[in-house]
Amino acid sequence: MTEKQDLSSAYRRLKSPNSKTRDRALKIIKEIKRKKKNKELNSL
Template identity: 85%
Template sequence: MAEKNDLSSAYRRLKSPNAKTRDRALKLLKEIKAKKSQKSK
């Protein structure tokens, strides 16, 4: 099953004990934040 790549799922995954999962979630949050800041310009 493919993982959901939305904001709420990423925040939930930050609490995971698994390091790889946390890293993936952090990367996703950074990407979402970057896209959001580009749109506002």
């Protein structure tokens, strides 16, 4: 089963004691923020 790739799940996973899980969560958060920033820049 795959894990959810949404922002709220990623923030919840940041609290995990497992370092790989935390790293994956950070990667998801950064990717979502990057997409959001690019979307805002393209709309100007």
